[in-house]
Amino acid sequence: MSSDKGKPLRDRISKAIKGESTPGVDPDVVRELAALLDETGLTEIEFERGGVRVRVVRAAAVQMTAMPQAAPQIAQAAPGQAQPEPARRQGTVVTSPMVGTVYLSPQPGALPFVKLGDAVTDGTLCIIEAMKTMNPVPSPAAGRIAEIYVRDAQPVEFGEPLMLIE
Numbered sequence: 001m002s003s004d005k006g007k008p009l010r011d012r013i014s015k016a017i018k019g020e021s022t023p024g025v026d027p028d029v030v031r032e033l034a035a036l037l038d039e040t041g042l043t044e045i046e047f048e049r050g051g052v053r054v055r056v057v058r059a060a061a062v063q064m065t066a067m068p069q070a071a072p073q074i075a076q077a078a079p080g081q082a083q084p085e086p087a088r089r090q091g092t093v094v095t096s097p098m099v100g101t102v103y104l105s106p107q108p109g110a111l112p113f114v115k116l117g118d119a120v121t122d123g124t125l126c127i128i129e130a131m132k133t134m135n136p137v138p139s140p141a142a143g144r145i146a147e148i149y150v151r152d153a154q155p156v157e158f159g160e161p162l163m164l165i166e
Contacts (some may be wrong), residue, residue: 091166092141096156100130104152118145141165
């Protein structure tokens with residue numbers, strides 16, 4: 001593979017994938033695959049030829065989110081002093097019916113389907129793209145949009161809260 005060092009990265013990787021050369025455990029191939037990860041935005045590349053498997057994985061940044069938990073009461077309130085309880089909004093939480101990408105407007109640059117404070121009855125609140133299909137998320141209840149928990153083009157999981165309708 002050392003004779004190919006002057007060739008473009010894609011040509012060298014293509015040759016290795018086709019079996020025309022064997023990358024072995026050449027550190028240069030690993031570096032080139034890592035560069036390809038950066039160039040394409042992929043997180044993992046793996047291929048096997050001639051019994052040699054090369055796999056390069058970029059470590060993804062782990063996003064930690066605090067989950068609300070019931071904390072035990074440690075401090076006692078003084079007699080006659082009321083502890084204010086955090087205000088919890090009541091209403092209907094709209095959750096994601098599937099895994100996909102949520103879009104708050106019908107197309108890029110367009111006005112959103114709904115915004116905070118809008119009155120809703122039975123229209124579309126947002127759309128979720130799953131497998132190149134746009135799926136509308138209808139309003140499950142009439143009311144006003146009290147909170148929007150997601151941002152446009154954000155990946156969502158099944159059951160993830162999207163909005164709150166009061």
